[in-house]
Amino acid sequence: MPDTSAAAWGLVPAVLLVTxxxxxLGWLVxxxxxxxxxxxxxxxxxxxxxxxxxxLLEQRRSTLAPDSLLWRLGCAAVPVLGVLSLAVVPIxxxxxxxxxxxxxxxxxxxxxxxxxxxxxxxxxxxxxxLTGGYRFLAQGLAYELPLMFSLITVGVAAGSLRMTDxxxxxxxxxxxxxxxxxxxxxxGSGAAxxxxxxxxxxxxxxxxxxxxxxxxxxxxxxxxxxxxVFLGATAAMAAALFLGGGSGPVLPGPVWxxxxxxAVVVTLVAVGRRMPVLRxxxxxxxxxxxxxxxxxxxxxxxxxxxxxxxxxx
Amino acid sequence: xxxxGRLRKWALERPRVLVTGATGTDxxxxxAESELDRRxxxxxxxxxxxxxxxxxxxxxxxxxxxxxxxxxxxxxxxCRVEVIDESDLAGQLDMAVRALVLSAxxxxxxxxxxxxxxxxxxxxxxxxHGGHSAGGHEQLETTSGATDxxxxxxxxxxxxxxxxxGAEPEHEDMDPSPHGGTGGAVHExxxxxxxxxxxxxxxxGSDHATHEPMGHAHHGRGTPEGSDGAELAAVDGSGHAEGSxxxxxxxxxxxxxxxxxxxxxxxxxxxxDMAGTGPDRDGLQLDLLGVSLGPVLPGWPTxxxxxxxxxxxxxxxxxxxxxxASERMVHPPAAADSRRMALDHxxxxxxxxxxxxxxxxxxRARVGLGSTDPAERALAAGRAAKVARxxxxxxxxxxxxxxxxxxxxxxxxxxxxxxxxxxAGEAAETLPFTPLEELASAVTGAELGTVRLIxxxxxxxxxxxxxxxxxxxx
Numbered sequence: 001m002p003d004t005s006a007a008a009w010g011l012v013p014a015v016l017l018v019t020x021x022x023x024x025l026g027w028l029v030x031x032x033x034x035x036x037x038x039x040x041x042x043x044x045x046x047x048x049x050x051x052x053x054x055x056l057l058e059q060r061r062s063t064l065a066p067d068s069l070l071w072r073l074g075c076a077a078v079p080v081l082g083v084l085s086l087a088v089v090p091i092x093x094x095x096x097x098x099x100x101x102x103x104x105x106x107x108x109x110x111x112x113x114x115x116x117x118x119x120x121x122x123x124x125x126x127x128x129x130l131t132g133g134y135r136f137l138a139q140g141l142a143y144e145l146p147l148m149f150s151l152i153t154v155g156v157a158a159g160s161l162r163m164t165d166x167x168x169x170x171x172x173x174x175x176x177x178x179x180x181x182x183x184x185x186x187x188g189s190g191a192a193x194x195x196x197x198x199x200x201x202x203x204x205x206x207x208x209x210x211x212x213x214x215x216x217x218x219x220x221x222x223x224x225x226x227x228x229v230f231l232g233a234t235a236a237m238a239a240a241l242f243l244g245g246g247s248g249p250v251l252p253g254p255v256w257x258x259x260x261x262x263a264v265v266v267t268l269v270a271v272g273r274r275m276p277v278l279r280x281x282x283x284x285x286x287x288x289x290x291x292x293x294x295x296x297x298x299x300x301x302x303x304x305x306x307x308x309x310x311x312x313x
Numbered sequence: 314x315x316x317x318g319r320l321r322k323w324a325l326e327r328p329r330v331l332v333t334g335a336t337g338t339d340x341x342x343x344x345a346e347s348e349l350d351r352r353x354x355x356x357x358x359x360x361x362x363x364x365x366x367x368x369x370x371x372x373x374x375x376x377x378x379x380x381x382x383x384x385x386x387x388x389x390x391x392c393r394v395e396v397i398d399e400s401d402l403a404g405q406l407d408m409a410v411r412a413l414v415l416s417a418x419x420x421x422x423x424x425x426x427x428x429x430x431x432x433x434x435x436x437x438x439x440x441x442h443g444g445h446s447a448g449g450h451e452q453l454e455t456t457s458g459a460t461d462x463x464x465x466x467x468x469x470x471x472x473x474x475x476x477x478x479g480a481e482p483e484h485e486d487m488d489p490s491p492h493g494g495t496g497g498a499v500h501e502x503x504x505x506x507x508x509x510x511x512x513x514x515x516x517x518g519s520d521h522a523t524h525e526p527m528g529h530a531h532h533g534r535g536t537p538e539g540s541d542g543a544e545l546a547a548v549d550g551s552g553h554a555e556g557s558x559x560x561x562x563x564x565x566x567x568x569x570x571x572x573x574x575x576x577x578x579x580x581x582x583x584x585x586d587m588a589g590t591g592p593d594r595d596g597l598q599l600d601l602l603g604v605s606l607g608p609v610l611p612g613w614p615t616x617x618x619x620x621x622x623x624x625x626x627x628x629x630x631x632x633x634x635x636x637x638a639s640e641r642m643v644h645p646p647a648a649a650d651s652r653r654m655a656l657d658h659x660x661x662x663x664x665x666x667x668x669x670x671x672x673x674x675x676x677r678a679r680v681g682l683g684s685t686d687p688a689e690r691a692l693a694a695g696r697a698a699k700v701a702r703x704x705x706x707x708x709x710x711x712x713x714x715x716x717x718x719x720x721x722x723x724x725x726x727x728x729x730x731x732x733x734x735x736x737a738g739e740a741a742e743t744l745p746f747t748p749l750e751e752l753a754s755a756v757t758g759a760e761l762g763t764v765r766l767i768x769x770x771x772x773x774x775x776x777x778x779x780x781x782x783x784x785x786x787x
Contacts, residue, residue, distance in 0.1 A: 036670065037669055037670055037673070038353055038673075040353065047327070047353075050323065050324055050326070050327060051327075053320060053321075053323070053324035054324040054325060054327075054328070054364070056324075057321060057324060057325070057390065057417050058364075058388050058389070058390070059388040059389040059390075060388070061361055061386070061388040127602060127604055127623070128359070131626045131761055131762075134625065134626065135626075198709065200667055201667075201762065204667050204762060205358050205611070205612060205664060205665055205666075205667055206612075206665050206666070206667070206761070206762040206765040206766065207626075207761060207762055207765075208358050208359040208610065208611070209358035209359045209361075209362055212358075212361075212362070213358065213359045213361060213362075214359075214361050215361060216361045216362070216388035217388060220361075220362070273669075273670050274670075275668065275707060275709035275710065276663065276666040276667050276668035276671075276707070276709060276710050276713065277666060277667025277668070277713075278709060278712075278713045279713045279714070279762060279763065280762070281760070282712065282713050
């Protein structure tokens with residue numbers, strides 16, 4: 001039985017820890033984002049909290065003939081899925097739970113995000129929100145495969161889908177060295193699933209905020225938090241999958257993991273804010289025509305390296 | 314002061330703002346936007362996203378109906394600010410925050426889930442039933458919940474309001490809120506009935522989205538576009554057309570149709586017609602949705618209305634018009650202003666294109682160029698050149714917009730690069746004005762987001778105030 005944080009610290013404390021970690025990650029993402037957008041330095045990290053409190057004070061708005069149940073369900077599901085995807089990310093050297101298919105779990109949470117975001121767009125019975133929902137479906141479909149292939153590439157090299165094995169397999173060489181394409185595609189696809197930055201078309205200003213156009217109060221907060229948590233989870237996962245997780249000199253492992261996660265977040269936000277939102281038909285085309293073949297090639301290269309004994313030596 | 318109160322005050326110190334202004338209020342809008350940037354207040358993407366509705370200049374009647382509709386969609390706590398001149402802008406915004414906090418402090422105004430008052434079941438509601446609580450119920454909750462608590466408190470009767478919409482100054486009669494200083498008035502949430510539900514509740518309407526505001530338009534002025542819009546809506550139905558601020562736009566349509574003459578056809582859901590179908594570009598039968606954008610929509614020329622039929626998010630038919638006049642007025646900017654105008658165009662385009670950093674830089678340069686201090690101006694000129702260079706050389710922008718919106722002067726990218734050249738102060742000739750008909754044909758066949766980019770990329774040549782034309786129409 002692998003050493004999970006649920007087994008080590010008890011289920012409830014471990015779940016609380018993971019949730020707290022997810023929220024901190026989301027706060028980090030929102031803070032860095034705000035710092036880049038508004039140029040307010042460290043004060044930027046106060047603003048996400050202020051915005052959250054403001055939304056909690058705000059009335060929940062509804063529309064004419066909404067599908068209330070599915071709408072609210074979708075809003076609530078987004079942050080929950082973000083936190084759940086963290087269940088297989090090592091925090092303090094342990095994942096919340098561990099199965100022989102951790103990578104599949106992470107991927108499954110993303111797949112469920114399709115449904116959740118689609119419902120957020122569908123629920124209010126309004127065309128801007130619905131347009132956002134459509135855009136997300138197309139984007140999710142297009143980026144699911146590249147993301148899956150990049151995850152599989154990691155699994156191939158490590159010979160396991162278990163996170164702790166994957167981190168252990170990088171003790172000599174970080175996977176990013178032999179699979180840079182998979183790394184970039186993974187982080188980019190994460191941004192696409194969080195519909196953030198250049199992939200923000202499902203919530204773009206050109207459709208009045210898209211899936212979020214009819215959201216106010218706690219519903220908007222849930223969606224915003226969910227997106228930020230998911231982006232943070234992607235960064236933490238990328239650090240574990242490609243950057244060796246907690247490995248590093250002097251400092252303890254968890255600190256290294258956090259530092260790498262922060263570095264990924266800062267890089268991601270800095271790059272993402274340098275460009276406009278990309279039109280969804282263009283990004284979808286890239287996913288199918290460029291990213292799918294590229295990740296397949298990457299997997300091939302890694303498979304050849306594996307057979308030649310590169311990873312075991 | 315209790316902790317909760319202070320927390321509330323702190324949280325509301327940076328509200329999100331939806332700015333709208335009549336044509337010809339550009340300089341006021343520039344001043345307002347720079348003040349918002351200075352305070353770090355963010356521009357809202359939709360009414361739902363907003364806390365403060367900032368109305369610039371004196372809105373003409375046709376527009377004020379749409380503004381009221383947008384106001385009705387803003388969730389509480391909320392605040393409405395009308396600013397006439399820029400001298401007291403900062404004071405007005407400070408006042409807005411105070412009014413927001415006040416509005417949040419009043420529990421009845423933020424807890425709308427009270428007794429079910431049965432709104433919306435009959436057409437009667439839309440007339441003369443101003444006092445119901447609209448905000449509460451989940452089933453038919455259509456508004457942002459103006460719990461105005463009844464006519465007794467607000468002194469506001471919907472019917473009366475509908476009838477005098479065209480002529481009266483703004484809402485002075487019904488808001489018990491503290492009024493602002495010289496520049497305008499701060500209207501506070503409670504006691505202000507949202508108008509949106511009236512139209513929606515009017516079950517007999519041929520199409521709720523286009524129906525509701527018409528009440529205003531009809532009583533107010535009536536518009537030349539009326540019959541077209543009515544026809545369009547009657548054919549399509551627009552079940553989904555309610556959204557953030559879009560229904561506002563349809564208020565130009567329909568002038569003539571609304572009293573007593575209602576079209577019944579097809580199935581209805583919650584009083585809305587089901588969408589019809591038509592062949593799409595691949596020859597399939599797809600839903601046709603009648604949707605209108607404008608006249609009050611962030612990042613959209615105020616007063617412009619797009620009546621469109623959509624299949625999915627592709628516009629299959631488009632009709633563009635100004636809400637306040639049938640012909641446009643061409644008023645070329647003074648040479649000194651052409652750089653600032655170009656930066657303004659860029660700022661709006663970049664905002665719509667989802668590039669908030671570059672948009673902010675463009676706005677900042679625009680402010681500086683208007684300064685009287687030469688050092689400040691030189692600095693701003695540098696900033697303008699920088700943002701222009703960044704946008705012009707952006708490969709991602711080029712990749713994403715190239716080939717869209719072909720007009721006489723090239724595509725969207727060509728026009729944006731021209732704006733960049735102007736903004737950088739290079740001797741480039743200004744863009745030709747785009748007639749609405751040309752624009753309408755350029756947006757036909759485009760996807761909704763692309764439509765927004767195309768509209769934001771052109772110069773429609775309306776910078777003059779419209780009052781003279783107004784009077785002619787009256």
